[in-house]
Amino acid sequence: MNNKKTFLVDCSEAAKCCDKSQYKESSIAEKVKMLLHLVFCKNCRKYSSNNTRLTKLIEKSNIQTCTEEQKKAWREKIKKEFTDI
Amino acid sequence: MSTNKIDPNKWVDRYSDYLFNYTIVRVNDREVANDLISETFLAGLKSMKNFKGEATERTWLISILKRKIIDHYRKSNSKKGKAEIKIQYNDDSSEGDWLEENAPDRFDKTAEDVMENEELGVAILECMGQLNEKQAKIFKMKTIDGFDTEAICNEFNITPSNLWVIIHRARTILAQCLEKNWY
Numbered sequence: 001m002n003n004k005k006t007f008l009v010d011c012s013e014a015a016k017c018c019d020k021s022q023y024k025e026s027s028i029a030e031k032v033k034m035l036l037h038l039v040f041c042k043n044c045r046k047y048s049s050n051n052t053r054l055t056k057l058i059e060k061s062n063i064q065t066c067t068e069e070q071k072k073a074w075r076e077k078i079k080k081e082f083t084d085i
Numbered sequence: 086m087s088t089n090k091i092d093p094n095k096w097v098d099r100y101s102d103y104l105f106n107y108t109i110v111r112v113n114d115r116e117v118a119n120d121l122i123s124e125t126f127l128a129g130l131k132s133m134k135n136f137k138g139e140a141t142e143r144t145w146l147i148s149i150l151k152r153k154i155i156d157h158y159r160k161s162n163s164k165k166g167k168a169e170i171k172i173q174y175n176d177d178s179s180e181g182d183w184l185e186e187n188a189p190d191r192f193d194k195t196a197e198d199v200m201e202n203e204e205l206g207v208a209i210l211e212c213m214g215q216l217n218e219k220q221a222k223i224f225k226m227k228t229i230d231g232f233d234t235e236a237i238c239n240e241f242n243i244t245p246s247n248l249w250v251i252i253h254r255a256r257t258i259l260a261q262c263l264e265k266n267w268y
Contacts, residue, residue, distance in 0.1 A: 050260045061206035
Protein backbone atom coordinates (compact mmCIF):
# COMPACT_ATOMS: atom_id res chain seq x y z
CA MET A 1 0.00 0.00 0.00
CA ASN A 2 1.55 3.33 -1.00
CA ASN A 3 1.19 5.97 1.60
CA LYS A 4 -0.98 8.64 0.10
CA LYS A 5 -1.98 11.45 2.36
CA THR A 6 -5.41 12.91 1.78
CA PHE A 7 -7.30 15.01 4.27
CA LEU A 8 -4.96 14.65 7.23
CA VAL A 9 -4.96 10.88 7.14
CA ASP A 10 -2.56 8.57 5.33
CA CYS A 11 -3.36 5.08 4.15
CA SER A 12 -1.94 3.28 7.15
CA GLU A 13 -4.01 5.37 9.53
CA ALA A 14 -7.09 4.80 7.43
CA ALA A 15 -6.42 1.06 7.46
CA LYS A 16 -5.97 1.05 11.20
CA CYS A 17 -9.23 2.88 11.67
CA CYS A 18 -10.92 0.48 9.28
CA ASP A 19 -9.66 -2.46 11.35
CA LYS A 20 -10.81 -0.81 14.54
CA SER A 21 -14.27 -0.18 13.20
CA GLN A 22 -14.60 -3.90 12.41
CA TYR A 23 -14.63 -4.28 16.18
CA LYS A 24 -16.66 -1.11 16.71
CA GLU A 25 -13.74 0.53 18.46
CA SER A 26 -13.13 3.60 16.31
CA SER A 27 -14.22 7.04 17.44
CA ILE A 28 -16.54 9.21 15.37
CA ALA A 29 -13.75 11.66 14.53
CA GLU A 30 -11.58 8.81 13.28
CA LYS A 31 -14.41 7.45 11.20
CA VAL A 32 -15.13 10.79 9.54
CA LYS A 33 -11.47 11.20 8.65
CA MET A 34 -11.34 7.67 7.30
CA LEU A 35 -14.44 8.11 5.17
CA LEU A 36 -13.05 11.31 3.71
CA HIS A 37 -9.85 9.46 2.92
CA LEU A 38 -11.79 6.64 1.26
CA VAL A 39 -13.48 9.06 -1.10
CA PHE A 40 -10.11 9.86 -2.62
CA CYS A 41 -8.22 6.59 -2.24
CA LYS A 42 -9.13 3.61 -4.37
CA ASN A 43 -6.74 1.19 -2.66
CA CYS A 44 -8.19 1.90 0.73
CA ARG A 45 -11.71 1.54 -0.58
CA LYS A 46 -10.78 -1.92 -1.76
CA TYR A 47 -9.16 -2.78 1.56
CA SER A 48 -12.18 -1.51 3.40
CA SER A 49 -14.67 -3.55 1.42
CA ASN A 50 -12.55 -6.71 1.72
CA ASN A 51 -12.20 -6.13 5.42
CA THR A 52 -15.92 -5.73 5.95
CA ARG A 53 -16.51 -8.85 3.93
CA LEU A 54 -14.08 -10.76 6.13
CA THR A 55 -15.96 -9.66 9.23
CA LYS A 56 -19.23 -10.86 7.74
CA LEU A 57 -17.75 -14.19 6.67
CA ILE A 58 -16.41 -14.82 10.15
CA GLU A 59 -19.76 -13.93 11.71
CA LYS A 60 -21.55 -16.22 9.30
CA SER A 61 -19.17 -19.12 9.78
CA ASN A 62 -19.97 -19.59 13.46
CA ILE A 63 -16.45 -20.70 14.34
CA GLN A 64 -16.10 -22.09 17.81
CA THR A 65 -12.99 -22.37 19.88
CA CYS A 66 -12.23 -25.10 22.37
CA THR A 67 -12.19 -24.10 26.01
CA GLU A 68 -8.85 -23.31 27.62
CA GLU A 69 -9.37 -26.09 30.17
CA GLN A 70 -9.85 -28.61 27.41
CA LYS A 71 -6.72 -27.41 25.67
CA LYS A 72 -4.77 -27.60 28.88
CA ALA A 73 -5.97 -31.16 29.49
CA TRP A 74 -4.93 -32.17 25.98
CA ARG A 75 -1.54 -30.51 26.34
CA GLU A 76 -0.82 -32.36 29.57
CA LYS A 77 -2.01 -35.66 28.20
CA ILE A 78 0.15 -35.34 25.12
CA LYS A 79 3.17 -34.28 27.13
CA LYS A 80 2.77 -37.27 29.43
CA GLU A 81 2.23 -39.81 26.66
CA PHE A 82 4.98 -38.31 24.57
CA THR A 83 7.63 -38.66 27.25
CA ASP A 84 6.51 -42.23 27.91
CA ILE A 85 7.28 -43.26 24.36
CA MET B 86 11.02 -35.92 0.76
CA SER B 87 10.62 -35.93 4.52
CA THR B 88 10.41 -32.19 4.87
CA ASN B 89 7.50 -32.09 7.27
CA LYS B 90 8.44 -32.71 10.87
CA ILE B 91 6.24 -33.69 13.74
CA ASP B 92 6.05 -31.87 17.05
CA PRO B 93 3.32 -33.20 19.36
CA ASN B 94 3.85 -30.52 21.98
CA LYS B 95 2.62 -27.92 19.50
CA TRP B 96 -0.41 -29.88 18.33
CA VAL B 97 -2.91 -28.35 20.71
CA ASP B 98 -1.91 -24.76 20.00
CA ARG B 99 -1.69 -25.27 16.29
CA TYR B 100 -4.54 -27.56 15.41
CA SER B 101 -7.06 -28.03 18.22
CA ASP B 102 -9.48 -25.30 17.10
CA TYR B 103 -9.25 -26.50 13.52
CA LEU B 104 -9.83 -30.14 14.44
CA PHE B 105 -12.64 -29.10 16.77
CA ASN B 106 -14.55 -27.18 14.11
CA TYR B 107 -13.96 -29.95 11.61
CA THR B 108 -15.47 -32.44 14.06
CA ILE B 109 -18.33 -30.36 15.43
CA VAL B 110 -19.72 -29.94 11.91
CA ARG B 111 -19.85 -33.70 11.61
CA VAL B 112 -20.92 -34.94 15.03
CA ASN B 113 -22.76 -31.93 16.41
CA ASP B 114 -21.91 -32.58 20.05
CA ARG B 115 -19.15 -30.82 21.94
CA GLU B 116 -18.37 -33.68 24.26
CA VAL B 117 -18.21 -36.29 21.54
CA ALA B 118 -16.03 -33.93 19.51
CA ASN B 119 -13.63 -33.45 22.42
CA ASP B 120 -13.39 -37.21 22.95
CA LEU B 121 -12.73 -37.86 19.28
CA ILE B 122 -9.96 -35.26 19.26
CA SER B 123 -8.37 -36.79 22.37
CA GLU B 124 -8.40 -40.17 20.64
CA THR B 125 -6.91 -38.61 17.54
CA PHE B 126 -4.03 -37.08 19.47
CA LEU B 127 -3.30 -40.37 21.23
CA ALA B 128 -3.51 -42.37 18.01
CA GLY B 129 -1.22 -39.79 16.42
CA LEU B 130 1.37 -40.23 19.16
CA LYS B 131 1.26 -43.98 18.79
CA SER B 132 1.70 -43.97 15.04
CA MET B 133 4.23 -41.16 14.85
CA LYS B 134 6.80 -43.58 13.44
CA ASN B 135 4.58 -44.08 10.42
CA PHE B 136 4.52 -40.39 9.60
CA LYS B 137 6.60 -40.12 6.48
CA GLY B 138 6.56 -36.37 6.19
CA GLU B 139 4.94 -36.43 2.79
CA ALA B 140 1.82 -34.68 3.97
CA THR B 141 1.68 -31.80 6.40
CA GLU B 142 1.15 -32.57 10.05
CA ARG B 143 -2.34 -31.12 9.85
CA THR B 144 -3.41 -33.26 6.89
CA TRP B 145 -2.06 -36.29 8.67
CA LEU B 146 -3.99 -35.53 11.87
CA ILE B 147 -7.16 -34.92 9.88
CA SER B 148 -6.81 -38.30 8.21
CA ILE B 149 -6.66 -39.95 11.63
CA LEU B 150 -9.59 -37.88 12.84
CA LYS B 151 -11.68 -38.86 9.83
CA ARG B 152 -11.26 -42.51 10.71
CA LYS B 153 -12.22 -41.79 14.32
CA ILE B 154 -15.37 -40.03 13.16
CA ILE B 155 -16.33 -42.94 10.92
CA ASP B 156 -15.74 -45.38 13.80
CA HIS B 157 -17.92 -43.23 15.99
CA TYR B 158 -20.78 -43.49 13.50
CA ARG B 159 -20.29 -47.21 13.09
CA LYS B 160 -20.59 -47.70 16.81
CA SER B 161 -23.70 -45.60 17.12
CA ASN B 162 -25.22 -47.33 14.11
CA SER B 163 -24.75 -50.78 15.55
CA LYS B 164 -26.77 -49.70 18.56
CA LYS B 165 -29.54 -48.47 16.35
CA GLY B 166 -30.65 -51.99 15.36
CA LYS B 167 -31.92 -52.53 18.85
CA ALA B 168 -34.13 -49.50 18.88
CA GLU B 169 -37.81 -50.02 18.80
CA ILE B 170 -39.89 -47.98 16.49
CA LYS B 171 -43.29 -47.04 17.71
CA ILE B 172 -45.71 -45.55 15.32
CA GLN B 173 -48.52 -43.67 16.76
CA TYR B 174 -51.54 -43.72 14.56
CA ASN B 175 -53.18 -40.44 15.13
CA ASP B 176 -56.87 -39.96 15.42
CA ASP B 177 -58.96 -39.54 12.29
CA SER B 178 -58.85 -35.79 12.40
CA SER B 179 -55.23 -35.58 11.26
CA GLU B 180 -54.65 -35.43 7.56
CA GLY B 181 -52.89 -38.08 5.50
CA ASP B 182 -52.99 -41.83 5.83
CA TRP B 183 -49.46 -42.38 4.73
CA LEU B 184 -46.57 -42.33 7.14
CA GLU B 185 -44.64 -40.03 4.84
CA GLU B 186 -47.29 -37.40 5.13
CA ASN B 187 -46.92 -37.33 8.86
CA ALA B 188 -43.17 -37.10 8.82
CA PRO B 189 -41.67 -33.67 9.40
CA ASP B 190 -40.24 -31.97 6.36
CA ARG B 191 -36.51 -32.01 6.82
CA PHE B 192 -35.63 -30.23 3.64
CA ASP B 193 -36.14 -26.77 4.90
CA LYS B 194 -34.26 -24.05 3.14
CA THR B 195 -31.75 -23.33 5.84
CA ALA B 196 -30.15 -26.79 5.93
CA GLU B 197 -27.95 -26.12 2.96
CA ASP B 198 -27.03 -22.66 4.15
CA VAL B 199 -25.96 -24.02 7.50
CA MET B 200 -23.86 -26.65 5.78
CA GLU B 201 -22.12 -24.06 3.66
CA ASN B 202 -21.44 -21.83 6.63
CA GLU B 203 -19.86 -24.63 8.55
CA GLU B 204 -17.59 -25.50 5.66
CA LEU B 205 -16.72 -21.82 5.64
CA GLY B 206 -15.63 -22.03 9.27
CA VAL B 207 -13.22 -24.83 8.45
CA ALA B 208 -11.92 -22.85 5.46
CA ILE B 209 -11.25 -19.80 7.63
CA LEU B 210 -9.40 -21.86 10.20
CA GLU B 211 -7.40 -23.47 7.42
CA CYS B 212 -6.34 -20.00 6.29
CA MET B 213 -5.43 -19.14 9.87
CA GLY B 214 -2.74 -21.79 9.51
CA GLN B 215 -0.85 -19.20 7.48
CA LEU B 216 -0.58 -16.85 10.44
CA ASN B 217 2.18 -17.30 12.97
CA GLU B 218 1.16 -18.61 16.37
CA LYS B 219 1.04 -15.27 18.14
CA GLN B 220 -0.94 -13.62 15.35
CA ALA B 221 -3.40 -16.50 15.23
CA LYS B 222 -3.89 -16.54 18.98
CA ILE B 223 -4.43 -12.80 19.26
CA PHE B 224 -6.69 -12.71 16.23
CA LYS B 225 -8.86 -15.51 17.60
CA MET B 226 -9.10 -13.93 21.03
CA LYS B 227 -10.10 -10.62 19.56
CA THR B 228 -12.38 -11.73 16.75
CA ILE B 229 -13.94 -15.00 17.83
CA ASP B 230 -13.85 -14.89 21.59
CA GLY B 231 -14.43 -11.12 21.61
CA PHE B 232 -11.92 -10.16 24.31
CA ASP B 233 -11.29 -6.48 25.07
CA THR B 234 -8.29 -4.82 23.50
CA GLU B 235 -7.04 -4.03 27.00
CA ALA B 236 -7.33 -7.60 28.25
CA ILE B 237 -5.34 -8.94 25.32
CA CYS B 238 -2.70 -6.25 25.66
CA ASN B 239 -2.23 -7.15 29.31
CA GLU B 240 -1.97 -10.84 28.62
CA PHE B 241 0.61 -10.51 25.86
CA ASN B 242 2.28 -7.47 27.34
CA ILE B 243 1.90 -5.37 24.20
CA THR B 244 0.60 -1.86 23.50
CA PRO B 245 -2.72 -1.25 21.73
CA SER B 246 -0.90 -0.08 18.61
CA ASN B 247 1.10 -3.34 18.57
CA LEU B 248 -2.20 -5.15 18.78
CA TRP B 249 -3.72 -3.28 15.86
CA VAL B 250 -0.65 -3.94 13.73
CA ILE B 251 -0.97 -7.67 14.45
CA ILE B 252 -4.71 -7.60 13.73
CA HIS B 253 -4.09 -5.71 10.51
CA ARG B 254 -1.54 -8.25 9.28
CA ALA B 255 -3.78 -11.14 10.22
CA ARG B 256 -6.80 -9.63 8.45
CA THR B 257 -4.79 -8.90 5.31
CA ILE B 258 -3.48 -12.48 5.14
CA LEU B 259 -6.91 -13.99 5.79
CA ALA B 260 -8.67 -11.80 3.24
CA GLN B 261 -6.10 -12.79 0.61
CA CYS B 262 -6.38 -16.46 1.47
CA LEU B 263 -10.18 -16.47 1.39
CA GLU B 264 -10.41 -14.32 -1.70
CA LYS B 265 -10.07 -17.22 -4.11
CA ASN B 266 -12.97 -19.29 -2.83
CA TRP B 267 -15.31 -17.14 -0.81
CA TYR B 268 -15.29 -13.57 -2.01
